[in-house]
Amino acid sequence: MENKNQQNRKETNKKLQDLEQDTSYADGKFLTTNQGLKVNDDHNSLKAGERGPTLLEDFILREKITHFDHERIPERVVHARGAGAHGYFQAYENSMAQYTKAAFLTDSSRQTPIFARFSTVGGSRGSTDLARDVRGFAVKFYTEEGIYDFVGNNMPVFFIQDAINFPDLIHAVKPEPHNEIPQASSAHDTFYDFISLMPESMHMLMWLLSDRAIPRSLRMMEGFGVHTFRLINEEGKATFVKFHWKPLQGVFSVAWDEAQKISGKNPDFHRQDLWEAIENGDFPEWELGVQLISEEDEHKFDFDILDSTKIVPEELVPVQRIGKMVLNRNPDSYFAETEQVAFHLGHIVPGMDFTNDPLLQGRLFSYTDTQLTRLGSPNFHEIPINRSIAPVVNNQRDGHMRQVINSGRTAYEPNKIADGYPKQAKISEGGFTSYQERIDAKKIRARSDSFRDHFSQATLFFNSMSEVEQNHIIDALRFELGKVKLEEIRMRMLGLLSQIDATLVSKVAEGLGMAVPSKPESPMNFSHGADADPAQSESVKGKSSIKKSEALSMAKVVSKSIKTRQIAVLAANGVDGDALNTMKSALKAAGATVKIIAPKLGTIKDSKGNAIHVDESFLVAASVLFDAVYIPGGKDSIAALEKEGDAFHFVDEAYRHCKPIAADKEAIELLKGSYLGKKVLSGTPDESRLVSKGLVFNQPPATFIDAISKHRFWEREKPEEKFPA
């Protein structure tokens, strides 16, 4: 039977139809060469005798091997590892027409086809999904007015203020050049050497060290356009805008210890999660949000809205939700679609424009340039995934791998031979014009004074975290700086952290066995190049008009739904089949995925002799790949599990990572033998009290479902409760 993902292939979405033309299915067809010649033998090369040498004449062999030799293209210099999916965007009815003439944002009857790609930034293509890293959040909108690319991240700010520092930032965070170590990790000397000399990176660093950098799922993270952009309405009036994506699946993360283990157990954890959710018809959804600021209000904030190291707190400018994106179809070919998709910040449509944010401006150069290297030709826009659904008609010709066969004699403009076509479009005909911003300035290499406060929003972020989230940041800093070998770098970092928060720096220093420097090294002055006054520090700490922003914390997010959550059931022969089935049905009805984990693969028999299919053995399964654990009763099953060290480890690790654990009466016996049993359950456990800790003993399925919806019980991380890894 077709699943919903397959059904969506047949949808009458324009872009999908367009891609369909290029999808070659092998069903019922003969194997051919690239020239269409039917191949008779694809297993034996042409030889001089059965045991003789292969002949150079073998054009079939040579064509196949030559193609293979050229199958890799350069991976993206950043954002190399990713996952993508097709879907659509539809605006809500609360019309944005007073702010923009971009029809895909105002016309609620339109479904605009999109392709989204999520990525890690630092690691290479074969690295792990669960690295502590920023996640790329890119969405290609195939609008009827041309392509619009949203090229953002899952964090709303960036490390640097000017694009000229981007190569340095990336050289610093990538594996160190002399030995190519470490892969996909910021925890090393060169990154912190750079960061500790660039105080403007402190705000983004707080985000990187927070739980946002280790999402539970690509489906459960927010997206941000980062820069301030412009929207332009029919009258040519501009409004500043910040873009947000709010996931309807909630915003959740994993624990750092868990992330490191997932990287070993399943480095494709995020990619697989996205793929499976779409295959199963659990289509991820995000609402597009906008923060709108009038031109008159440009200077009313205590930060500069052109500075990409700053957020506009939602308390100052609320986020209005204006439409929804749904991802409902997996790609057919990872390479042809997810690898070859080419995003560019400069792909916009009428109704939108840029600002003078110096980070944004530099990006406008970088993206086309990188595609030329990566995809090898100025015709990369002709690759099906990059092709616009709006007609592409111009005088560009030739170049590597040109696909379009242009007819006619003219490839220039103006012309009379072709009656002047293709001709320019008037604004009233949909022609794009840039916003006429008045600029009266001197040519200068310098940074605006309004960009100098590097600490107050880092402090705002730290203050807005729950106690648990703050502790995670402190632990992350202890981990990362613990991997830094040069003490002077750690010292410089402590100096910068002391300007963010006194508790933060003292706890980090304590973990590193160092003292907080009484006189932190003054950050360098980069505001005017080499001739800037070295005595004058570039950074000043300003005052944030708000002390706390609720929207920055993930602590309050509780999902009502447990849809797509992965639940492990530990069982062996003799399990209480009735209890297992009742729980399983309730979990499945609530949308969760349930897997039976047993000592061996195959089937087990329940206490009544009924066969139960085993999904994974303990050898393959790992608690870090699940959201919650359930252990049904059944004396023999429990006795068998008691002989499995892996079963104890499974439960203890789930406890360590603060996950809900459900157990029936007899199963509690098993738990007594675990570290959890010895440490938490010694004496008779008060079953109802334990529920508040996510331990659901002898309770109906609804109580377990409620616990799963809370995601994690972080209070278990108290030092006195911490479990061995």
Ligand code: HDD
């Ligand atoms: Fe970038 C890729 C997001 C700053 C240069 N960037 C890339 C991707 C995302 C972002 C999501 C991957 C797109 C995909 O899935 O193919 N980049 C950002 C954000 C930034 C940012 C949110 C800051 C606000 N980037 C940035 C700067 C430069 C670049 C300042 C250079 C001056 N980015 C690139 C690139 C990449 C890229 C080298 C690598 C692969 C690609 O473009 O297609 O051009």
